[in-house]
Amino acid sequence: MSRRSLTLLKNLARNANGSGFQTRSVTYMPRPGDGAPRAVTLIPGDGIGPLVTNAVEQVMEAMHAPIFFEKYDVHGEMSRVPPEVMESIRKNKVCLKGGLKTPVGGGVSSLNVQLRKELDLFASLVNCFNLPGLPTRHENVDIVVIRENTEGEYAGLEHEVVPGVVESLKVITKFCSERIAKYAFEYAYLNNRKKVTAVHKANIMKLADGLFLESCREVAKKYPSITYNEIIVDNCCMQLVAKPEQFDVMVTPNLYGNLVANTAAGIAGGTGVMPGGNVGADHAVFEQGASAGNVGKDKIVLENKANPVALLLSSAMMLRHLQFPSFADRLETAVKKVIAEGKCRTKDLGGTSTTQEVVDAVIAKLD
């Protein structure tokens, strides 16, 4: 009897430990012509940018994805994004980008922000979630931070009133607040999310963040099945590191979104693994979800040890955006398997591999 129960239990255990990454068989009926290759603008950028975008290029090649990249060189110290790059993005509608370094001070405006404003990419989305196999101090993290991308503290309107006194304008408009709130609730509806939390500091900035909150409340009325609540940003930061499982979708103005996204990315595994994108009505730019504003130290660039996972997962989001769901699934499954196995990890995840080793591991895992 014990011998039988042993075999039974062994069978159960074997089936239970079957890989959690099963490729489901969903029937997806494409339209004729859906397989036609799409052009995507590629901006490698500065620092680790060329390293990680090259990783994406290699993996797309290995998958025979119906994508081809139009590469453009843009560097953070240029005064503006070259017009042919903007033309290319307007034509292709989709862009993949490494990081563009923004110099501190000096009056040179950020090229990242310029891209977003010119293409009106008003929503930035970062999905921060625990990756299976990557141990972190926080469990059950699955937060999507939707951040307004064009106004707020990033309006870039500063002036020196008198020598030694500078004013910086934070601009909040009903139009932008409404559309980001609409996008956040629509995202929650389309992705079966249960709760949207608005992050603000309206106790201090009563009019500015108050306007943002009003817009969120109005939109919330149209989605009665989605829970809506509000949280002040300082409390939010504390709650994020104490009980992150209470958050689901978070909608924020520009600056708070930057901070909350980077915090959430940090607790869920680091900015090296979180995917993200920026979307507007007509265009979409995919990049590392939360990059904490840096493009990597020189040492990482020299030793080629940048983490390509975030940009690979963002390019999976891009494949989904371009309506190639099977390729997106394959890429994500391969990347998650590599992380779960734990053998090929870069330094920020506790390993010592180079970017190329991780890329090779992902390509080997593609089915």
Add this chain to the structure above:
Amino acid sequence: MARRSVSIFNRLLANPPSPFTSLSRSITYMPRPGDGAPRTVTLIPGDGIGPLVTGAVEQVMEAMHAPVHFERYEVLGNMRKVPEEVIESVKRNKVCLKGGLATPVGGGVSSLNMQLRKELDIFASLVNCINVPGLVTRHENVDIVVIRENTEGEYSGLEHEVVPGVVESLKVITKFCSERIARYAFEYAYLNNRKKVTAVHKANIMKLADGLFLESCREVAKHYSGITYNEIIVDNCCMQLVAKPEQFDVMVTPNLYGNLIANTAAGIAGGTGVMPGGNVGAEHAIFEQGASAGNVGNDKMVEQKKANPVALLLSSAMMLRHLRFPTFADRLETAVKQVIKEGKYRTKDLGGDCTTQEVVDAVIAALE
């Protein structure tokens, strides 16, 4: 020995296996602004069990708050042609969901199903015949997608009586239609990570007609070097289907063979009551039960309301994916598969005894 089993047992309890693969995986899908706007879909309940199963789909869509609303039109199989406003509606909405339309045998009345497909130039019919977890069948490892040319072949409807007692029926095969169905089949395989496309033919007998079909397939195959291509004669194919179905992946066929192969494959994988399917053209798409074996159910099934809604529910999940609502499609499919796997609510063709409404209620309860 008992101690070892206890430790395995403890390990199992610590990581309990989920009874089925939950599809609520965290994939990040970034919609475009405005993607949540509701879409209109033409709904044709049809004859026989049609109204019953389309009613099931409407209930489930309602329960999910899916961004779909239906424009219903009454079309019955004994009408002479599909009414103008229905065709207008499908042209406007681009997507249609339909129950079955009964086609009278003989009598010179053309099939309304065929008329819809020809007028909207819906040239590809797709049926995915796959074992559903929990549903026991005689054949395992079946996962076949039958892609069938939908507009010509034996179904061109050109028949005439030469002299009394002698009738000629024309089977028409054109390079144009064969090429586009072959292209669709290979594109499908490419987009869905399928490894093999098999062309089904009878070119040893119909050397010119099926020969032209095969030529077109071979030409398209050259463009897809990553996909294996082979050919099989239809009689051998039918035998292989029931002997070793796991050898088939995607099958591309002309009109008549496709009909037979799709129904056979549906039968071995669990029955026509559970296989999803759709018809697609360059601009429009019609979703219906994958393989219906040409019937819309007998009167008894209609009276007792025991038709199986699963096939049309899974087809409507395909439709949700076609309309770019992947999360809703996933939820619907997961709920339906869970209900089948549990085995408590099954209609007669799956070995149970439930009514359509009981299955629908179970699916709605299983939605998360």
